[in-house]
Amino acid sequence: MKRRTFLRVAASATAALSLPLVVPRQVLGAAGQPGPNDRIKVGFIGLGGRARWILKDEALPGADVVAVADCFLPRLDEAAKVYPGSEKWAKYQSYQKMLEREKLDAVFVETTTHARVLAAIHALQAGCDVYAEKPQSLTVAEGRVLVKAVKKYNRILQTGSQQRSMPINAYASKLVREGAIGKIHTVITCNFESGKVWKSKPEEPVPAGLDWDAWCNQTELRPYHSQLQFGWGEILDYDGGGQSWGVTGWGTHSLDQVQCALGTDDTGPLEIWPEDPGPNCKVMMRFANGALLKIAGKRRGMEDLGAIFIGDQGRIEILRGDFLADRAELRADAPPPTPQGPKESIPHLENFLQCLRTRKKPNADAETGHRATTLCHLMNICRAVQRKLRWDPVAEQFSGDEQANKMLARPRRAGYELPAIG
16 A cells, blocks of 8 residues: 555535545554655645745755646746756646655645645645745634644644744844843834735736646636736735735744744734834734834845844844844854855755654744744734734734734635645
């Protein structure tokens, strides 16, 4: 018997789109993890820009990419022309078929944000460990389902928040967390932009090799337009502002850095409010420990994907790959800076692959990724309702605000519902 066997769901009106349930490897008697000398068999779901960045790093020690899937077939052919060893890849338009046919240990889910959680859960059901790009989810509700799925299937999930594995960022975060500058009263990040509402445009022909239904996934099956396919990060139906300086784009890195240094990886703020009007207004968040997060600063460059932490005994500014402190001794034992660029993700990828073997919790596990992404969603909801909100980080609900609570989830198109996770 194969170590992953797919069981077909009972026939229904949406059976053609329904995906199989999976018997995890451990149920079939397999070890459920690669041994110390085993080559890790990896698959990729989505071969867009971020996937290609990872592949060109050649940063997957002890692992072999054996299969790739993308609902846009030209990307498979384009990637195959660039990367060494790609002639051995098994290529699929349907990632479901890839999961069913290939014996994979791990899957990199490099899809659009609106397709990410469903693909990740199917990979978990197939017995795979998962590297899921950030932001981890499109909504708070589906993010929580993904966390539950990781626990249910006893798998490893690493969120693509690579600053978690940059040695100097981890060092600076620990300084803040352990009181090197005293009790933190203020945290400042630069401001990030929310997404935009899609305005209908004349329909364009669907490009050859594109499964447009699969691309639309949980969202409305709109008439095709190239701006949807290639500019989805700016559109709220598909992301929360995923362009570079968007809330769920680079903002995810910055807000994750806040969570890391404050030690709030399993919780969140209690209050959120807009500081001024407008779709990209400054937003304030107050945590239970009294720290006030001001998402309000000016931005300079990539170094601003961190945060400024002000305590009653000093100040530390964590940058992307470095940090500044107002006392020289705080840098005395710091590791060297991490240069920005393609190689900056290598420690994070190595941590993921190492955890596949050890079964230890990765640096950006599912709960950590979910909580950081939730800050992004809270910011967008606050801007949408334009009023102060009270957040219960345990129940993951707003107190006494029905309108805001409705924004924690979204209707999903038939055939792309999330599996029930007990």
